[in-house]
Amino acid sequence: MGEKAKGLISPDWKQAIPGLIVCIIFAYLAMNFSHTLKVLHKDGVGWATFLYVSAQFKYVAILLLGGILIRNTVGVPKSWMRGIMAARPIIKPGIILLGVHYVWSDVIKVGGVGLLLTSIFIFGTAATVMVVSKKFGAPDGLGGIMAAGTGICGVSAIIATAPVVRSKPRDLAYAIGTILLFGTVMLFIFPYIGMALGLAQSQFGAWVALAILNTAQLIASAEWYGAGARDTAVLINAARIMFIPVIVLFSLWFYVIRGQAANAAGRGGDVAAADANNAPEVNIDKWQLFKDKFPVFIIGFFIFVGLNSANTGFFGGPDVEGSAFWAINNMYKWFFAVGFAGIGLMISIDDLKKAGGTAFAIGFGAALAKAVLGLIAVYLIGAELLTVVGG
């Protein structure tokens, strides 16, 4: 568990080049197609207005739907897969650079609400899934990874938690399949639900940040809805992903430490102690575990928020023409586009079909409950408190 990054550059980096180039070209074409639709719509061309405004066929939709279509019809050569996988994390520098959109007052106001909401939703979902899984006799290995997966951050949290709660590989495959399925379905239907319900940009951004389990997918969905939704979603997601190490520690406590403590106290009839009797002794450095699971890139995002908030004039601002932050404001979308190309081309219907078993039932219940409760929460909070003002 205590491993550090083995190297910044993967030894097989050359294998990533073809797929990465494909994603860059795909992003280039989609951005241009979207831009052309926008120009034609402004010129009053009817079909362009239908596609761009009514159907919301913007670069996000083109990349995601186009990627899925390509991957699942003509297919993608194996030699491209390494690069396509490498394209998805290119969203991360985009998120860091997006820090120039915010000031500390946004972080305190929206981030504070986000922190409160995410902590309630993360621990509420995780604890509920753990308790329900125990009640219905699901193995700890499955309950633990589904709690982490549905509570916080999808696949990353599942993989982080799997060895801690000793999951079986089959449960792991089911859980990942289920989380991928829900993330993909929600990513596409949420923008249309949001529009049908008339959700404000900021409310939609908060809702997807609570309900969609994967950073890349929720940012894609929010960006699809609009810039205001994206700004709120990114900030609330920043609060959320900082909980990944906490939820891994929570799983460790719920499934392992609690049981061992009960066992040591000699309460043989206790359920937790019974679990511990079947478990090998675990000795994990909790601080190291916390550090290993912390998403460090988010520090970069907050550094840019700090620089923008300092308002020194040295770097300007996103609206100050000719300044560094103004240039960044025109650049970050291209990072997102390459990342979204990677997401679209990664979605395989065969992988989604792996969703199944008890994981599906648990995942469906938790994801649906979280989405509905999240929607109620953002309605009650209102748009104003969730709106990023920027500066």
Added chain:
Amino acid sequence: MAQENRNPDIDLSAKADDTFSAERAEDIMAILLAVVAFLICWAFPEQVTQFFKSTLYWI
């Protein structure tokens, strides 16, 4: 299934370590990329804006 029963913990721990090692590397690379992008934007703001706002588009 037989393979599963042998010792699934070892495989999963290794998988988790590899994944998070890769994620940590991804995070650090993301920060480095953002810093490089920032420095370029700082040095050539007009050119960067021109490139990403106009040059890359057909129309």
